[in-house]
Amino acid sequence: MNAxxxxxxxxxxxxxxxxxxxxxxxxxxxxxxxxxxxxxFGQGLIVMMILAVPLGVVAGLEPRIRDLTYFIAPLYxxxxxxxxxxxxATAAFALPCAFLVANILSVRVLADSAIxxxxxxxxxxxxxxxxxxxxxxxxxxVAGVALAMTVASVIASLVGLSATLRRGLARTTYVALACxxxxxxxxxxxxxxxxxxxxxxAFAAALLLGFLALRAFGETLARYDPVPY
Amino acid sequence: MTPILRVSDAHFVRDGVELIAPFSLTLEDGQRAAxxxxxxxxxxxAARIAAAIVxxxxxxxxxxxxxxxLQPPQAKRLVGFVPADGFExxxxxxxxxxxxxxxxxxLELATxxxxxxxxxxxxxxxxxxxxxxxxxALAPDVHLIVLECxxxxxxxxxxxxxxxxxxxxxxxxxxxxxxxxxxEFAVTVT
Numbered sequence: 001m002n003a004x005x006x007x008x009x010x011x012x013x014x015x016x017x018x019x020x021x022x023x024x025x026x027x028x029x030x031x032x033x034x035x036x037x038x039x040x041f042g043q044g045l046i047v048m049m050i051l052a053v054p055l056g057v058v059a060g061l062e063p064r065i066r067d068l069t070y071f072i073a074p075l076y077x078x079x080x081x082x083x084x085x086x087x088x089a090t091a092a093f094a095l096p097c098a099f100l101v102a103n104i105l106s107v108r109v110l111a112d113s114a115i116x117x118x119x120x121x122x123x124x125x126x127x128x129x130x131x132x133x134x135x136x137x138x139x140x141x142v143a144g145v146a147l148a149m150t151v152a153s154v155i156a157s158l159v160g161l162s163a164t165l166r167r168g169l170a171r172t173t174y175v176a177l178a179c180x181x182x183x184x185x186x187x188x189x190x191x192x193x194x195x196x197x198x199x200x201x202a203f204a205a206a207l208l209l210g211f212l213a214l215r216a217f218g219e220t221l222a223r224y225d226p227v228p229y
Numbered sequence: 230m231t232p233i234l235r236v237s238d239a240h241f242v243r244d245g246v247e248l249i250a251p252f253s254l255t256l257e258d259g260q261r262a263a264x265x266x267x268x269x270x271x272x273x274x275a276a277r278i279a280a281a282i283v284x285x286x287x288x289x290x291x292x293x294x295x296x297x298x299l300q301p302p303q304a305k306r307l308v309g310f311v312p313a314d315g316f317e318x319x320x321x322x323x324x325x326x327x328x329x330x331x332x333x334x335x336l337e338l339a340t341x342x343x344x345x346x347x348x349x350x351x352x353x354x355x356x357x358x359x360x361x362x363x364x365x366a367l368a369p370d371v372h373l374i375v376l377e378c379x380x381x382x383x384x385x386x387x388x389x390x391x392x393x394x395x396x397x398x399x400x401x402x403x404x405x406x407x408x409x410x411x412x413e414f415a416v417t418v419t
Contacts, residue, residue: 009332069326071282072310073333074302225283227243228270 003079010070010083014063019087022062023094026055030098037099037142038106045142048099049149053182056153057175059091060160068226077222078215084161085214092157093150100146107139148189151206156182159213165224181209231293232257233307233373233395234279239288241274249275251288256395258372261388269378269401273313276377276399280310292373306334309371309394311387313378315358316365323361327368334369344368351390355383367391375399 030048037044063084070080156178163174185206192198234256241249248271254262266272277283278290281297281304290297292304316323327345331338348364355363359380366374367387372394374387379398388396 005335006333009329013329068282068312069329072280072305072312073330074305075333076302226277227241227283228273 006073006075007079007083007086010075010080011086014084014087015090019062019091022059023091026091026094027098030095030100031102034099034102034104035106037103038110041138044099044103045145048096049145049186052096052149052153053156053179053186055095056092056156056182057160057163057178059153060088060157060178061164061175062091063087063161063164065161065164065221066226071226076218077220077224078218080221081161081214081218084217085158088157088161089154092153096146096150096153100143100150103142103146104139144193145190148186148193151189151203152182152186155185155206155210155213158210158217161217162213162220165220181213185209230257232291233293234397235289235291236279237289239278239285239290241278241283242286249278249285253288254397256373256397258393258395261384261396261398263379263384263398263400265400265402267402269313272378272399272401276310276375276397279397279399280308280373280375281305282310306369307372309366309369309374311363311366311374311376311379311383314362315356316361317358323365326365330365330368336369341368348390352386355386359383363387373397 029051033044033048035044037048065084159178159181160175163171163178166174188202188205189199192202232255234254236252236254238251238253239249240247240251249266252264252275254264256262264272264275266275274283278285278297281290281292281295281301284298292307295304295307297304316326318326324342327341328338330336331341334341345364345368348367349360352360352363363383367390371391374391374394374396376384376387376396376398379400384396384398387394
């Protein structure tokens, strides 16, 4: 109970005005892209797919990890890591989720005039077990991509957290690694999207990646010495 | 009785440069010690080693029975750490900081606020920013108070406020002469 209380106290402290502006900007961008996509399929979706992961990494770089207050506090590294993860993941969620909500709402509002209805059920795949074409509504495709990007950007933010305690080349390498792990998570989810057992496996693999990144970050925090430069 | 602070041959090396030469000391409740370092950074590191914030490269530091390398949260719970920089922020920010500490330290907010108010009232002639930093450190019930780059006269004031707590202060020899680090060496530091 105490650990949870401390974790949320740190997360709340990190959700300072700068963080709120950052999340607000992500929500606005996501909403704009989601609405834009309703008029021209792909225009917003592709931009969102490109931006979600780097913005997820930026979300991981935002917490004030070197703040001495946290090192004075009687906390384990893993507790600190969890608190930063809550802050970073919440910010990383913002863009893909805002995109998805704006997209769903704008399609509903525009009804028949929405371009998605003109495209119709054009996305098909072969259901291997039955040999019959599996039809996927475009709205589902967009929602699926947005959900996969949400997972990918959260994974990217969790890996990105480890860059905060590093400098120079190591930091750049971690940022690149975070981007790669985000896109990799998206790819494995997208590649298995039409096969439920594989899809669940892909989600599990992505979550495992995030868990390992968070654990490694917790270990790094536990070993870190806040020494003045 | 277990000493509240036991430092044995602790030293700190970074990038192959020895920033803190090995030092040892033992402090019991109510005792005071000061450690002078050649630079403010070294003084800060020494204080952070004694407060379980930084792990020494070699040697050991025990706060009560807790090894700061293995049980830092338990050790930190007994320490009130006074950073060199003052608390910059409004009264509202200070109140929010107290609330934050009550949640993280798992203490009752009302007790913490009352304790901080008492310390602030006793240190009203100090600069408000620094008095707030001291109040934050002393608000929980601590057994060891560690001052990073201690300011002139503060150790004596804290000793009056918390006579039973042990005090460890670090200072730098090249500190500004307007605030000379004149601190009583109650315990021999080797």
